[in-house]
Amino acid sequence: MAIRRRFDPTRALQWGFVVLLSIAAAQVVWWILDEVRHTQKLHDALIAEYEVEVQAARAMLDRGTPATEVSDLFPQVVFSSGPERVAVNPRALAELDDDRIRRLRRIGWEGAFFLLVLVAAMAVLAQALHQDAQLRRRQQNFLAAVTHEFKSPLASIKLSAETIALRDPPPDKRRALVERLLADIDRLDAMIGNILDTARLEEGRVQLQPERVSLAAAVRALAEEVGPRAAAAGVAFTAEAAPELEVQADPIALRTVLRNLVDNAIKATVANGGGSVRLEAGKSGAFVRIAVRDTGVGFAAPESHRLFEKFYRPGDELRRKTRGSGLGLYIVRRFVELEHGRVSAHSDGPGQGAVFTVLWPAPRGERA
Ligand SMILES: Nc1ncnc2c1ncn2[C@@H]1O[C@H](COP(=O)(O)OP(=O)(O)OP(=O)(O)O)[C@@H](O)[C@H]1O
Ligand SMILES: [Mg+2]
Structure with missing residues (x-):
């Protein structure tokens, strides 16, 4: 007989969350990479802009514009005594670098934190699903064992009782049958005792009095x-x-x-x-x-x-x-x-x- 698995909404929801968390984690990774790329691009664009300013300042100086006017127009440019005459202000470059490092650090920390939370949530959920699957398997095993455990002594009790009732056996045979009856009942009793003990232990209802x-x-x-x-x-x-x-x-x-x-x-x-x-x-x-x-x-x-x-x-x-x-x-x-x-x-x-x-x-x- 084929056993069809019943649809379990809780399990479906848990798997749904695993999928969502995986997508979210992938998005966080993509976001980190994108931000890093964007920061680098921004940095390169500003450097290029400064270079353009330097060229413009140099051209204005060539045309005889006074240095004070040029300096007012291009605050990121400094004048030097060498053949280049103008260069990008090293302080502006250092600030640019600092800003880039600060941004990258923030992205790193925030991204790592979100990733950690997502991965931890996935691990917890996956572990819960794994344990759940194991428990199900054991419960199925348990059900098979319990059914057998109940059926065989019951069948034996029925046989012994029928033999006593229908055949009216001699006293020694009768005694043996009654002993078997009692042994079977003991077996059932022990089994039920175990199941009840387990239920009480699970519910925390066991009060021991040492x-x-x-x-x-x-x-x-x-x-x-x-x-x-x-x-x-x-x-x-x-x-x-x-x-x-x-x-x-x-x-x-x-x-x-x-x-x-x-x-x-x-x-x-x-x-x-x-x-x-x-x-x-x-x-x-x-x-x-x-x-x-x-x-x-x-x-x-x-x-x-x-x-x-x-x-x-x-x-x-x-x-x-x-x-x-x-x-x-x-x-x-x-x-x-x-x-x-x-x-x-x-x-x-x-x-x-x-x-x-x-x-x-x-x-x-x-x-x-
Ligand atoms: N003394 C032992 N020697 C070898 N294996 C053992 C021994 N005791 C227990 N086991 C193994 O451990 C398993 C679990 O034992 P446990 O007592 O929990 O269950 P059980 O005896 O199968 O069933 P129950 O005790 O509920 O009637 C047993 O099925 C058996 O395989
Ligand atoms: Mg045992």
Whole structure:
């Protein structure tokens, strides 16, 4: 199916402005060149005029007109004792030169200023258009991913529910079906949670309430939640955090960050045919360093910053091995930043695993 691009008046207006600004910039360049040429022409014409005056003065002197009369008639002419007898007043020539330089300087400054303003406006507009195009592409990718993410668990829920309703399976089969139902519902729930979190972050509606939180307890709760799922998918999940380790965090933000990082690590490891995911935590100055290391598909080094952008998922939607919408790491970054922490990603390359490191502020009073 061919997709026709809808006419977007704002975009058309922005492009219209880019065209107008380009024309205006070209006009300014033309104006500068024209003014420079005009100034030079004016200067040459005055010099020629002075020369004519000198010739006329000389002719009048030849005819015996008194020097005072000649001098009154041609104020720009001076008398000299040499064979020429008259010449253009050097002061008049210097004034002419000064005037020319002043004019050229003014044209230079004014022209450069207008050009700078126009070029800056074009750059800002072009940058906005470029970012807009990128965001559109990512949103289209996001829409494709989200549609798939919603459709597949819904289809699976429908199948499980129909099987239970129509076939009345034996208890063990029924239990397996119910577990699958719950897993699918969890998947939908996580997805909707991500979309809602993103919307709240975008609108600045997120009010975090940082408090002293036991990292060990948060990690234990996470291990209980994802451990069985990881094991079922052939991934060994281990988590290590000293019992006394605490962070200054909003508990929900902390849980969301840890869950997203571990979830990603498990997905990447499953896509690499299984392996291990390890969460480690330890004090690091005023922070607690939390590292989630996996033996998954990894990524190319230049991707490490882009992964945290909204909707960004490397590759294209049809060929990607893992499911997702590209919101998880964006939410992670925003939450960590709101908590005054830092997050970074590292991989030695595709197929080499990855490590995501969060520096989370330690509780106040414990910041060595
Ligand atoms: N541990 C990892 N190893 C390799 N690639 C990763 C890892 N974590 C994230 N990525 C890459 O970064 C991309 C963005 O991750 P993010 O969590 O933002 O989105 P997602 O997992 O695709 O979807 P969502 O989290 O919204 O369900 C992923 O699609 C994946 O390609
Ligand atoms: Mg994710």
